[in-house]
Amino acid sequence: MKQFFILFFLFTSLSLVAQNRWSITDDGGIEWSIKKGDIHTDHVEMSGKQVSLILTYGTDSEGLLICNKLLVFPMLRTIPNDTHASLLHSFGSEAVPSIKINGKEVKEHVKSIYQKGIWKSTSDIGNNATLEREISPSVNFPFVIEKFTIINNGDRSLKIDIEDLEINSRTHKEQGVYGAYEISSYTQNSGLYTLHPTESVSFSVIYTAQKLTTPQFTYINTDEEIDKRQQFVDLMFNNIQFVSPDSTLNTMFNFAKTRAMESIYDTKNGLVHSPGGGRYYAAIWANDQAEYANPLFSYSGYNTAIESAMTSWQWFSKYMNPEYKPIPSSIIAEGDSFWNGAGDRGDQAMIAYGAARFALALGDKETAKRIWPLIEWCIEYSKRKINENGVVASDSDELEGRFPAGDANLCTSSLLYDALISAIYLGKDIDIPKNKIEEYKKLAEELHRNINKFFGANVQGYNTYRYYEGNDILRSWICIPLTVDIMERSAGTIDALFSPQLWTKDGLLTATGDKTFWDRSTLYGLRGAFAAGAREKALSYLIGYSNRRLLGEHVPYAVEAWPEGNQRHLSAESALYCRVITEGVFGFRPTGLNSFSITPQLPEGWNKMELRKIIAFDNKTIDIEVLRIGKEVKTNIFVDGKLFKSIKNKNGEKINCKLK
Secondary structure (H helix, E strand, C coil): CHHHHHHHHHHHHHHHHHHCCCEECCCCCEEEECCCCCCEEEEEEEECCCCEEEEEEEECCCCEEEEEEEEEEEEEEECCCCCCCEEEEEECHHHCCCEEECCEECCCEEEEEEECCCEEEEEECCCCEEEEEEEEECCCCCEEEEEEEEEECCCCCEEEEECCCEEEEECCHHHECCCCEEEEEEEECCEEEEECCCCEEEEEEEEEEEECCCCCCCCCCHHHHHHHHHHHHHHHHHCCEEECCCHHHHHHHHHHHHHHHHCEEEECCEEEECCECCCECCCEEHHHHHHHHHHHHCCCCCHHHHHHHHHHHHHHHCCCCCCCCCCCCEEEHHHCEEECCCCCCCHHHHHHHHHHHHHHHHCCHHHHHHHHHHHHHHHHHHHHCECCCCCEECCCCCCCCCCCCCCECHHHHHHHHHHHHHHHHHHHHCCCCHHHHHHHHHHHHHHHHHHHHHHEEEECCEEEECCCCCCCCCEHHHHHHHHCCCCCCHHHHHHHHCCCCCEECCEEECECCCCCEEHHHHHHHHHHHHHCCCHHHHHHHHHHHHHHHHHCCCCCCCCCEECHHHCCCCHHHHHHHHHHHHHHHCCCEEEECCEEEECCCCCCCCCEEEEEEEEECCCEEEEEEEEEECCEEEEEEEECCEEEEEEEECCCCCEEEECC
16 A cells, blocks of 8 residues: 555646746746747736736747736825725836837747746847846835846847836826825936947836835836845745655745735834735735734744734724624725625634744733733624524624625634634733633533534534534535644544645635635645645645646645635735644644744655754744654754754654753
8 A cells, every 4th residue: 555655646737837837946936938939928926025026928839938017005095095005107109118139129939937936037138149038026115126147148249229118197186185296107227338259238217106205216226126135035945944855845935934024014003914916905904914924923923914914903903892893804905994894704712822932922011911912802793693503603604705604604613712712822822811811621621512512513424513503515615623722523524624625736616516616725634734734635636736836837825716816825825824834744732931842744655854943932043854764753943043853753642842
């Protein structure tokens, strides 16, 4: 049986590689080498603190480069100032200056495209010359840079003519919260050049928009700005490192960190992480930020992300009230307004879940005390929503009515259960009265029982969960209990998740018989399968998913959904990918302000895996090394570079760590 699995796994892996459009480069990026007749287009999002870029790129039927840019300016608010009120503007080929060689306009026959937080293309433009494009958002300012470099690869000098092109327009002042906005694209370093053999010349196009009252940019040091972006990407690739025998997983993890932590915007009310996707900026959601992204940020060591999480807790806290009316699902418009169009989606359970995990892993007692009132309020709200069946009632779930969720759904109750467990850990360390902790313990025990009693069911032949009362088909969110250590129905649930009724080449369907998939549920499902110890099955599906998302047709990040949203690269989904590794493969779970547990799941074909540079528990650096030693595994845990604990045990056994 073991030999069969290895052969099947090898065949599957080879098939996936054969289908890949992209390949991993030596520096950890990805590259698409374009052959004649290779017609393909894709889109990718890149973000800075004041701008986001959705780049549509590819090749047409003549092999010419397609390169169109949609820029989003989150702090240039439009009217009405709602969720989607960020200024958007598209820049196509009309914004690119004419390039002539020896008096003839060039055509870009693209040969390769590369991505690693910065997008690059290399094209043949005739006359033994090459044109390289490099596209990057500014890290701190509201502009995007497109740098062009022409290289003379021949043995004759070339006459280069770069058009001095500038395009300006203004919005109507009645349409902007801050009046009219000026949108512009302009060329830097245009002119006439003689390019001798082996020489190169560079110029840039700046794409920007600003308030009329803001001083306009004069000259931008594009190399310096691109270098700042490169420094950010390098930082993302170097913090929280996953090292395994599988280069695709390692690389996807690095890319996911970048996308998860670049989508942070410098609003007038603080740094804010937002999903992106051309629609969701300068705003927070109880699921995307509180539940998905913030728990990762707490042990990332990236202060900008940590600050954005703190902003979100502050924004949510402003809506606490003595009547226990629900906190809005989303706070929008730089914190000035809110959206609550789907009613109570179980948002308080989402917030309590994320806030408690965040406070624990951050490990700062004073910060935890500041966050505690929000956690306590959200738990109390959710407690008041517990119905006669002992589970939590809500108007909908995070899919906001797209699919039925009944009067009480499995996800909300599971998240509240996890929030209670974290609150118990946290309460002990910040001196919360014992009677409150005992209350939470009792409630958690009751909720655990009632989740299994009320939601537990045989659905389409699988001993798993119904998602709500009356639900008789499999739903992707049956994975949620596995991610919060409710394991009584793990075997049937895992079989159901990876069954033909739910699993497709794009991951989990939302429901049996439908065509819709959301990556968030796929990533929760994979994390839950690892947590339940189904590491071999989970690994094969994780590798297949990662190949498709990193190296397939739409790359290089986790996506939101399909058919809705055209598979937008929403940021928090990438945070969930990282948590498949940290909390699924390694089972990392904070259990106090200075303690954690891990449950490493070393796959059969791996002899070693590492998780390096977790920065948590008051800025301690934690490195985890898992080695195969015969039939057992040896786990070495290092704290601030020194060996803290070394233990041999069975694969998949929990290890508790209390730091000094």
